Amino acid sequence: MMLNNMPVINGDPLWALLGRFRADQRKHKIDLLVGVYRDEHGNTPVMKTVQDAEIHLAHEAHSKAYGMLSGNANFNQQMAKFVLGDRPSLNNQCTIQTVGASGALRLIADLIAILSPDSTVWISDPGYINHRPLMEGAGLTVNTYPWQNKNGQLDIDACFAALEKAKAGDVLLLHACCHNPTGIDPSLEQWQRFSDKCKQKNIVPFIDMAYQGFGDDPDTDAAGLRLIIKDSDFAFIAASCSKNMGLYNERTGIATVMTTNHERHADIQTLLETITRANYSMPPNHGAAVASYLLDKPDAWLVELASYRGRVDTIRQALGKALKDRDAPAEFLDISHQKGMFSLLPLTENQMLILQDEFAIYGMPNGRINIAGLKMTEIPQLTDAIMSIISR
Numbered sequence: 009m010m011l012n013n014m015p016v017i018n019g020d021p022l023w024a025l026l027g028r029f030r031a032d033q034r035k036h037k038i039d040l041l042v043g044v045y046r047d048e049h050g051n052t053p054v055m056k057t058v059q060d061a062e063i064h065l066a067h068e069a070h071s072k073a074y075g076m077l078s079g080n081a082n083f084n085q086q087m088a089k090f091v092l093g094d095r096p097s098l099n100n101q102c103t104i105q106t107v108g109a110s111g112a113l114r115l116i117a118d119l120i121a122i123l124s125p126d127s128t129v130w131i132s133d134p135g136y137i138n139h140r141p142l143m144e145g146a147g148l149t150v151n152t153y154p155w156q157n158k159n160g161q162l163d164i165d166a167c168f169a170a171l172e173k174a175k176a177g178d179v180l181l182l183h184a185c186c187h188n189p190t191g192i193d194p195s196l197e198q199w200q201r202f203s204d205k206c207k208q209k210n211i212v213p214f215i216d217m218a219y220q221g222f223g224d225d226p227d228t229d230a231a232g233l234r235l236i237i238k239d240s241d242f243a244f245i246a247a248s249c250s251k252n253m254g255l256y257n258e259r260t261g262i263a264t265v266m267t268t269n270h271e272r273h274a275d276i277q278t279l280l281e282t283i284t285r286a287n288y289s290m291p292p293n294h295g296a297a298v299a300s301y302l303l304d305k306p307d308a309w310l311v312e313l314a315s316y317r318g319r320v321d322t323i324r325q326a327l328g329k330a331l332k333d334r335d336a337p338a339e340f341l342d343i344s345h346q347k348g349m350f351s352l353l354p355l356t357e358n359q360m361l362i363l364q365d366e367f368a369i370y371g372m373p374n375g376r377i378n379i380a381g382l383k384m385t386e387i388p389q390l391t392d393a394i395m396s397i398i399s400r
């Protein structure tokens with residue numbers, strides 16, 4: 009093995025920018041980079057209901073012996089119910105606990121690479137920055153479909169025009185809600201169109217549910233996913249507890265394979281377990297145990313989640329209003345209608361750099377800002393900076 013032969017790799021720009029942010033000495037700097045919820049003091053707190061669950065679990069703990077390859081059984085069952093709803097499609101799922109949604113995305117990519125290595129995975133452009141590496145890391149081919157038009161709305165015609173090139177057996181990766189980075193979600197009519205397209209072209213839907221409960225209540229956020237699943241014989245789901253339970257560093261999620269072919273459920277389960285066994289053996293239990301406790305009696309947690317969602321939406325509305333009051337161009341005002349943590353500011357890469365260098369406001373080069381990272385008191389600073397930059 010020769011280190012001389014090591015390729016030069018450009019790391020994820022997000023983590024490089026975070027390093028720059030941390031080194032920035034300006035007191036008024038604002039971090040709108042990484043997708044975590046923050047309160048008005050800029051903290052990412054442990055949810056109160058999560059803390060209560062952890063105290064309970066600490067008292068109950070009796071062993072840290074190895075668990076099952078598929079992880080925490082109650083967690084898997086409860087998460088499947090949370091995502092799919094209490095409905096007949098629950099009978100069609102095979103679910104395994106994963107290392108966050110990232111682990112689920114990669115596990116399913118590995119599964120696709122075994123079942124159908126020639127499938128192309130279609131991801132949105134713009135989209136979640138890690139979708140391509142996760143799919144390509146499993147050796148899969150990736151292609152893109154457009155998502156947002158110049159006016160900040162879903163470019164549904166361009167999206168379907170691109171998907172015309174998809175072939176039977178390809179995989180369509182969709183964000184279930186709170187699209188990262190645009191905050192633009194399909195209406196239920198548009199979900200129906202995706203579903204029809206999948207059926208017509210024999211494309212397999214793959215739904216990434218990273219933000220259930222962050223855009224609207226959890227059932228509303230899952231409505232598109234449930235619609236497309238109801239219509240499909242075969243589909244994949246990756247889901248996460250990182251955001252809606254604040255379990256980011258506990259790496260807690262599920263991978264679900266949906267199939268109406270019940271005779272193959274045991275084989276699918278074994279295949280999923282075989283892939284993880286050859287990778288990290290089994291997932292860690294703590295996050296899943298907490299999530300499982302919350303999902304068993306979800307009322308208090310759902311109230312806390314609603315307060316997080318309410319805060320993000322309040323900031324969204326206040327930012328949209330502040331921009332409107334300053335007569336910002338129309339393409340900035342859609343921020344108020346978008347959902348979840350992220351939106352794309354319609355600024356160029358160079359303008360995003362000016363935002364950082366001159367105004368100490370850090371967003372991603374493509375314009376992505378984490379709305380949940382903004383304090384109400386910082387809205388005037390951001391609005392002034394945007395108006396100054398676009399008036400040059």
Ligand SMILES: Cc1ncc(COP(=O)(O)O)c(C=O)c1O
Nearest residue numbers: 043108109110136188218248250
């Ligand atoms: C769309 C999307 N999918 C997956 C993930 C990864 O989630 P996790 O932290 O659970 O791995 C994220 C995280 O930002 C995301 O935005």
